[in-house]
Amino acid sequence: MGGVAPSPPCPFCNGRRTELASTFGSHASLSTWWCAECRSPFEVLRWQETTSPVDPGQPSNKSTSA
Numbered sequence: 001m002g003g004v005a006p007s008p009p010c011p012f013c014n015g016r017r018t019e020l021a022s023t024f025g026s027h028a029s030l031s032t033w034w035c036a037e038c039r040s041p042f043e044v045l046r047w048q049e050t051t052s053p054v055d056p057g058q059p060s061n062k063s064t065s066a
């Protein structure tokens, strides 16, 4: 069970010394990170936090040929 998420590299200086500043940024799907290298905050999309529920399968091309 991987609990600790890997720190994303800084998009500005590509530094690895990033710290999670806030779990929720402007949007609920964004995490605010802080780069200790260039001291700039940046937001990262929480792509692998929780898997979104799949939409109810819409009826695809159903051949209704009686």
Ligand SMILES: [Zn+2]
Pocket: 010, 011, 012, 013, 014, 015, 035, 036, 037, 038, 039, 040
């Ligand atoms: Zn940086």
